[in-house]
Amino acid sequence: MSTVTLQEKKSYRIMGISLPLFGLITVGVLTATYMEVLPKGMIGAFALMMVLGLILNEVGNHLPIVKDYLGGGSIVIIFGSAALVTYNVLPESAVEIMSNFMRGEGFLDFYIAALITGSILGMNRELLIKASVRYLPAILGGVAVALGLVGLVGAIIGYGAKEAILYIGVPIMGGGMGAGAVPLAQIFGSSLGVDSGEMLSVMVPAVALGNAVAIVVAGLLDRLGKTKPNLTGNGELMELENKKAEAKEEVEEKEEKTAINFPMMGRGLLLAVSFFTLGSIIGKFLPQVHSYAWMIISVAVVKALNILPREYETGAFQWFQFVMTNLTGVLLIGIGVAFTNLQQVIDAFTIQYVLLVAVTIIGCVIGSGIIGKFVGFYPIESSITAGLCMANMGGTGDVAVLSASDRMKLMPFAQISSRIGGAFMLILASTLLRFFI
Template identity: 65%
Template sequence: MGENTVNLQDKGGYKIMGISIQMFLLITAIVLVATYMEVLPAGMIGAFPLMMVIGAIFNELGNRLPIVKDYLGGGPIIIIFGSAALMTFNLMPESAGTIMTNFMKGEGFLDFYIAALITGSILGMDRKLLIKAAVRYLPVILGGVIVSFGLVSAVGAIMGYGAKEALFYVGLPIMGGGMGAGAVPLSQIFGDGLNVDPTTILSKMVPALALGNALSIVAAGLLDRIGKGKPNISGEGKLLVGQEEPDREKESKIAVKYKFLGMGLLLSTTFFAWGRILAKFIPIHSYALMIITVAVVKAFGIMPEKYETGAFQWFRFIMVNLTPTLLVGIGVAYTDLAEVASAFSLTYLILVTVTVLGAILGAGFVGKLLGFYPVEAAITGGLCMANMGGTGDVAVLSASNRMLLMPFAQISSRLGGAFMLIVATALLSIFGG
């Protein structure tokens, strides 16, 4: 090549997603031109490049902003709220938002991602750890719920909001497992019990849900920061005190193989389909049934080791490469900044804050008593109850750098969320009317 020829080969130096800055800028320019000309193709072939570029840029920004990177979770929180802002303030064509929203919801990218994480992280987990942790985990969730409900009721009474109102319209929806599995069925239960239109109930719950989710993501980043300063309360991603790190050892010793990745893809999607089959006969969320199935397969050693390795390698591939992409989708398709902003009265903000704080303190305290690291217990058993279901789990674990804990986060969101519907029915019969 002559000296004046443009060379896009890597020469070291600054990289984004492992790509040289010159190449990344060229890719970004092409993707954005297609986006603003509104010729970006529908489906994953258009959604992937747009969401990957946006995710990479916001991730770099978040990991370099001083206060954000040190105290608020860094890249993930900027990706989520930055992506939401792009659509809220019409900084991108509506067609781009439609492509990304359809990819997340209609085309199932969120399910695809979570299926890979659940299957790979459980099958890649140490068998003894899984059994020990599973037995102790539900009391951790219960601890977070009890302290959370107690705090929000007490503060609601003190501030004149009303203890029952604070519990019903702030505490329960925040701890209820998200929108579809939480707030919507809760509004139906309350509507039937109080003879009120469920839509009216839901309109009261949604701001609490949105603000609780936002605060949970911020709190996750703060807990990660606190844990780094106090290593005695944090396992840096390990759940149980004294737990070894077999996952990292396995990853370093076994070379990544293309066929293993294919096995992992097939296994994760098949386990997801199995969860959907069971949900037709068992009134529990398909995610929860999928987790139970994969956990049983792991606990009883049913799966040959090479298939476990394939699932683990696929999970790592998805997590490393597509987490910022998914967070963009969460921001665009699931984060309504208008709802978050509408909830910002001082009283409401305090009630939501104490609800999230109660979840952290209760789960962390009970977790410590049962041999968990308090930070990890607070994140999985507390914040993953207080966030907005599956999307919130990804955001919280990403902000706290603890994606390996996805199975426990999903237990909180799915089984814990279902448990909240039973609790709501009981509370309504006691305090309703």
């Protein structure tokens, strides 16, 4: 007779773990939580936040409408965990452990350091440089029109131009949650002298609603392309004459397929925290720009000048992939628990708010489409990649937008928008705050 162990049983899995084993882990962690014997510090925080993140992620990724238009698991993790705190489902001791892990123990900064350093160093260097010549102007056009339009409408309807730009336009164009809203809230909080959690409670609904609107608009742009064929390349970004002049590899991101190397990942970890520290040093002398922005600038300069050997860049990229794959759920739980005031989020959803979100999306489509046409792109493809892929929720938003528009082959450009465009928004936010405060 053969026996079937938990490890051998082939069934539905969560994070690669069979349901029986995951169930045992969950029971153990929740028992410790409600007995209030959950270990303090990172051990208890990781245990509870990983379990909750995995469960809520599964729920979000299987809910109709939510999974297709509202960000799926990411949104459910944030709002679900916020609800657990708001309605006192979790013991206060557990909330304190998770909140301290995010704020006092610096997990938020740890995640952001890995994300920014690895995503930039992991890009193809030639693509990064060439994109800045032609693709980045299209991104800038979308951002400029989006922020200008939302500011104008905000002033007209009485919401306030400054408030509309800073709290709605910038977060939507910021590249999602982990790389956008979260560091933006930190930048705004430190610059304005307010709690970053309060800032995030205002930004989260803008990002979520902006993501939903971006997906819907992507489908509408696909239909427009079928009606007006002269506006689209049917999945090709560059117009025909430019395609002939440019080599195909210039528009394709070629990331080396390197086997996972644990010592190399360790070097990536060291690089991530070192660049974060460098940003803090520069920020001490030049406080007008946030230290996050200086970190981004430092990494981008090192990448563009090809200063680091490729193995170090690969290490940073592998470390970033590990953190993003395994710890994003933890981060989102932390956002919900420590930074999201559910009542403020509910209060934010007004007719004015929804209108301003829609105006931001329309602005980025118009701006990136027009500038894209000037630099030799098809307007619809430029609007989708340089516009909507700036306004969605990062990686998952890119997939949703490109799927809705039936243009998945444009993923390399969508990734530039999410990585470099999102980093640019952090720098822009630091600059805008100097004029608004």
